[in-house]
Amino acid sequence: MNITPFQKTNEEFKSYFNFIQPTLERTKVPSLLIDTNSLGITYTPYQNKLDDDIFKQLNFPHMKKSLYSPSSDSSSTSCSPTTLKPAATEELVNVDSIIPKKTIAVSPAASFLANFMSPPDNSFVLSNNTSPQINQHMMIDGYLLGESVGFGGFSIVRKAHHQTTGTLVAVKIINQHLMTATDKMRLERELTIWKSLHHPRITQLYKIIKTDQTCFILCDYCSEGNLLSFLNTVKKLEEEQAKKIFKEICQGVYYLHVDVKVCHKDLKLENILLSDQGHVKICDFGLAIYQNHHRYADEWVGGSLAYASPEQIKQPNPLTCPKTDIWSLGVILYALVVGALPFTDTYDLRLQQKILDAQYDVPMHLSSHLQQLIRSCLAHDTDKRCTIDQVLNSKWLKE
Known part of the structure; x- marks a missing residue:
């Protein structure tokens, strides 16, 4: 009479397992993998070991990388560049797009989950397929782009300094090809509102430069982080x-x-x-x-x-x-x-x-x-x- 593997001796069981293991591997049901990249909500767990436990909870907005580089606090009036006028201007630059064209459709439900109920994007990983081909030595309106200091849902923020005056600004580079129609509408509203704001307690927007697929926003650089x-x-x-x-x-x-x-x-x-x-x-x-x-x-x-x-x-x-x-x-x-x-x-x-x-x-x-x-x-x-x-x-x- 045949016996089940559980009735065999240890040695017999090992032999039996080694015999059936290749079959198990071939028939094993694969893990469920959900590709959320198409929804624009790629998520990477927060890794900052300095944070308190409250800042590591998965549903907290604190996991989102800061817009500017973290630092410590100190104390006066403004870090606004003295060589720039407060009034923001907008330019439409007729140059080739620096971002490969790609259309991603996001349903209202997915947008709601990504923006409000779900953990916010923490990484904004710039892959070869979706990232703007912008190097650290690119020049924008006389400003030389430097290190990356932050990320957003559709953007990356770089520190930049003026070649002549040495003035520091933050340049927010927005990848519009990743945006839905609603996202683009919100961007236009954001820029309209932001351009109208002039106050010492508000980050000042100085200039907007647009290409076919990219929007460059020059604004205050705040060196002490958030x-x-x-x-x-x-x-x-x-x-x-x-x-x-x-x-x-x-x-x-x-x-x-x-x-x-x-x-x-x-x-x-x-x-x-x-x-x-x-x-x-x-x-x-x-x-x-x-x-x-x-x-x-x-x-x-x-x-x-x-x-x-x-x-x-x-x-x-x-x-x-x-x-x-x-x-x-x-x-x-x-x-x-x-x-x-x-x-x-x-x-x-x-x-x-x-x-x-x-x-x-x-x-x-x-x-x-x-x-x-x-x-x-x-x-x-x-x-x-x-x-x-x-x-x-x-x-x-x-x-």
Whole structure:
């Protein structure tokens, strides 16, 4: 009578296994591989060992590489190049495209998942098939391109210096051939809004140069990196130090909300840059929209879930109310003084529910006025949530 392998001796079992192993290898079901490159949402796990555990969670927007190189903090007015005029200009350069043409269709659902619910792109790996053929010694409008200092969904950012004056700028190089029609529409809106902004707490756009498939944006270069990089180094700030930084952020947001009637829609640690003298500059207006306009009903919401307000999470389309930015400010303030995000979870749907339920703890060692401001920014009811004017006039910032 034949016996099964499990009834054999050890030696017999080894012999039997060696006999059937080639057959097992031939018939083994392959692992399921999903190629997300066509959706533009390639993802690589975050590897920075300096980060706190909260910055390693897979659903956090902090995994996205900073727009500028990380560094430490210091403290004045502006890092704006003195040889450039603040008013942005736009040029259409009639040169051959430097990017191979390739069309990628992205469904609204995939776009929604990539931009809001899923982990954001951390790598933007520049493959031979999709990367712009730009070398480090390329000249753009008198500026010599240098090292790469950051990445975006469709872009790479390089440091550049002027050959004559030595002025430093950041050059954002956008690969438009990877973009959908909606992406291109958002880019045009971003550039329109960004060109209109002139404030010490906003990164200044100086010039736009376009080719057939590429857009070069010359703007402020902030050598001290962003707040995420800074917090990864110092872990958390004392209230007085946090107060200085947060007040400058609020000054920039006040300009956006009150003076130009714009909602940023993507306020987060990565989008708050520090100048060479330690002053704040808000960047990245890719999701910015005008207040109280109703023309965004056919767009999918974008942004970072950990910073998203509960009312925005309930809606698939961008809300034009500035109170959504105030919620994001509350998340930033909490992170500055606590060294952690108020809403954390490794599972997106659970994190979403925590935000909807406003589940967070305010440490009791913080001053009473600071606790009050955090709760006012993170008020679930928008009618009870403070405005940017009320934030700037809060007792904590006035102390």
